[in-house]
Amino acid sequence: MIVVMQPGATREEIAMVCRRLEELGFKAHPIYGQEKTVIGAIGDKRALSSDALVNLPGVEKIVPILKPYKLVSKELKNTPTIVRIGGVPIGGRSIVVMAGPCAVESEEQLMVTAWAVKEAGAQILRGGAFKPRTSPYSFQGLEEEGLKILARVREETGLPFVTEVLDTRDVPLVAEYADALQIGARNMQNFRLLKEAGATGKPILLKRGLAATIEEWLLAAEYILDTGNPQVILCERGIRTFETATRFTLDLAAIAVVKENSHLPIIVDPSHGTGNWKYVVPLARAAIAAGADGLLVEVHPDPARALCDGPQSLHPETFERLMGEVAAVALAVGRVAAGGSESCWGWKPVGTEAIKRKAQTIKRKA
Known part of the structure; x- marks a missing residue:
C-alpha cells in the first residue's frame, strides 16, 4: 500500500509514520517528491486497521497497490526513475x-x-x-x-x-x-x-x-x-x-x-x-x-x-x-x-x- 502524505508534511511527521509502519511489521520506503511525499509500505496489510495510520499527523490518505510487485510499480511512483x-x-x-x-x-x-x-x-x-x-x-x-x-x-x-x-x-x-x-x-x-x-x-x-x-x-x-x-x-x-x-x-x-x-x-x-x-x-x-x-x-x-x-x-x-x-x-x-x-x-x-x-x-x- 501507499501512504500519501499531505503537502507540506514535515520530516518529523514522515519519520513518525515510518516508525509506526515498522512497529506494525511493515517495511517503509519513503519517496520524496516536489509537492508530496509518499511512503511505500510492504507487508501484510491484514495487520493494519483502517485508522492505524490515517489519523497520524501529516497523513492525507492510504492507497492500496494492486500489483503483486509494489516498489517497482507505477502505482507507487508515477515518475520515471533515473x-x-x-x-x-x-x-x-x-x-x-x-x-x-x-x-x-x-x-x-x-x-x-x-x-x-x-x-x-x-x-x-x-x-x-x-x-x-x-x-x-x-x-x-x-x-x-x-x-x-x-x-x-x-x-x-x-x-x-x-x-x-x-x-x-x-x-x-x-x-x-x-x-x-x-x-x-x-x-x-x-x-x-x-x-x-x-x-x-x-x-x-x-x-x-x-x-x-x-x-x-x-x-x-x-x-x-x-x-x-x-x-x-x-x-x-x-x-x-x-x-x-x-x-x-x-x-x-x-x-x-x-x-x-x-x-x-x-x-x-x-x-x-x-x-x-x-x-x-x-x-x-x-x-x-x-x-x-x-x-x-x-x-x-x-x-x-x-x-x-x-x-x-x-x-x-x-x-x-x-x-x-x-x-x-x-x-x-x-x-x-x-x-x-x-x-x-x-x-x-x-x-x-x-x-x-x-x-x-x-x-x-x-
Missing part, C-alpha cells in the same frame, strides 16, 4: 548506449574496443570478466584479471563499465571494481544473488530470464528494491520461443508493457536477442522507436576471432552505422542522448583508420 552509472543518466528522455565485447580477452582487445565505441558515441563500456557458458569447456572469462583490465581501461578512456556477477561469493569483488553490476538471464531468479547485489548499493542491470514472464521479471527487480537499492535498470534480451531463425525472440512489446506498469528504466540487448550481427542494427532502431531508454550492444575489433559470441558482435565500423541510425530514430521520437544535444548527439563517424591509429598507440605504450 539511474546513474558513473554519472551517466539512464531513464527519462535520455538514450544511453552501452557497448563493448562479450568477454574481456586482453587489455589490448578491450582498450581498442573501448576507444572505438567511445568515439562513436557510446557512454558506457560493457565487458564480461566472469562468463556464464552453457558448456563447461567454453571460455569462462579472465575473472579478477578481467576486472583489473576493465578498471585500467576505464581510467584511460573515462568510460564507466558494467559487468556481470554470477555468484554471491563474487559480489564484493565485482562491486569493488565495477560501476554497475549485471545480473544475467540465467540468474534472474537467483534470489540470494539479487539480494546480495542489491545490498551493495550499486546500480543493477537486470536481464530478463530466457523464459520469464514480464511479471516474474518485475518481481525479480522487486527483490533488489526491497534491499533499499532503487537503482535498477531492466534489460530485455530476448526470450525462448519456437522460432529458430534467430537465437532468441526479442520481445519489443515488453518495452511498452514495462513502461505502462513500472517506473524503472528499460534498455534492450539486440545482440543476444538475435544472435546474428546482421540483425542487430535494425532491432536496435526498432527498440528505440518502441521507447527503450538505451541499448546494450556487443562490439569486437575482430568478431571472427572472438572467444565468446563472435557471430552476434558488431565490427566497430558497423557500430558506427548503428550509432548514426539510432541517433536519427531517437530524434524522431523526441529523445536525446545522455549529455547529448538536440542534433544527433554530436555523432560523427570514427573511421577504421582512427581505430587502427589508436591500436598502434596502445601497442607503443605497452
Whole structure:
C-alpha cells in the first residue's frame, strides 16, 4: 500500500509514520517528491486497521497497490526513475548506449574496443570478466584479471563499465571494481544473488530470464528494491520461443508493457536477442522507436576471432552505422542522448583508420 502524505508534511511527521509502519511489521520506503511525499509500505496489510495510520499527523490518505510487485510499480511512483552509472543518466528522455565485447580477452582487445565505441558515441563500456557458458569447456572469462583490465581501461578512456556477477561469493569483488553490476538471464531468479547485489548499493542491470514472464521479471527487480537499492535498470534480451531463425525472440512489446506498469528504466540487448550481427542494427532502431531508454550492444575489433559470441558482435565500423541510425530514430521520437544535444548527439563517424591509429598507440605504450 501507499501512504500519501499531505503537502507540506514535515520530516518529523514522515519519520513518525515510518516508525509506526515498522512497529506494525511493515517495511517503509519513503519517496520524496516536489509537492508530496509518499511512503511505500510492504507487508501484510491484514495487520493494519483502517485508522492505524490515517489519523497520524501529516497523513492525507492510504492507497492500496494492486500489483503483486509494489516498489517497482507505477502505482507507487508515477515518475520515471533515473539511474546513474558513473554519472551517466539512464531513464527519462535520455538514450544511453552501452557497448563493448562479450568477454574481456586482453587489455589490448578491450582498450581498442573501448576507444572505438567511445568515439562513436557510446557512454558506457560493457565487458564480461566472469562468463556464464552453457558448456563447461567454453571460455569462462579472465575473472579478477578481467576486472583489473576493465578498471585500467576505464581510467584511460573515462568510460564507466558494467559487468556481470554470477555468484554471491563474487559480489564484493565485482562491486569493488565495477560501476554497475549485471545480473544475467540465467540468474534472474537467483534470489540470494539479487539480494546480495542489491545490498551493495550499486546500480543493477537486470536481464530478463530466457523464459520469464514480464511479471516474474518485475518481481525479480522487486527483490533488489526491497534491499533499499532503487537503482535498477531492466534489460530485455530476448526470450525462448519456437522460432529458430534467430537465437532468441526479442520481445519489443515488453518495452511498452514495462513502461505502462513500472517506473524503472528499460534498455534492450539486440545482440543476444538475435544472435546474428546482421540483425542487430535494425532491432536496435526498432527498440528505440518502441521507447527503450538505451541499448546494450556487443562490439569486437575482430568478431571472427572472438572467444565468446563472435557471430552476434558488431565490427566497430558497423557500430558506427548503428550509432548514426539510432541517433536519427531517437530524434524522431523526441529523445536525446545522455549529455547529448538536440542534433544527433554530436555523432560523427570514427573511421577504421582512427581505430587502427589508436591500436598502434596502445601497442607503443605497452
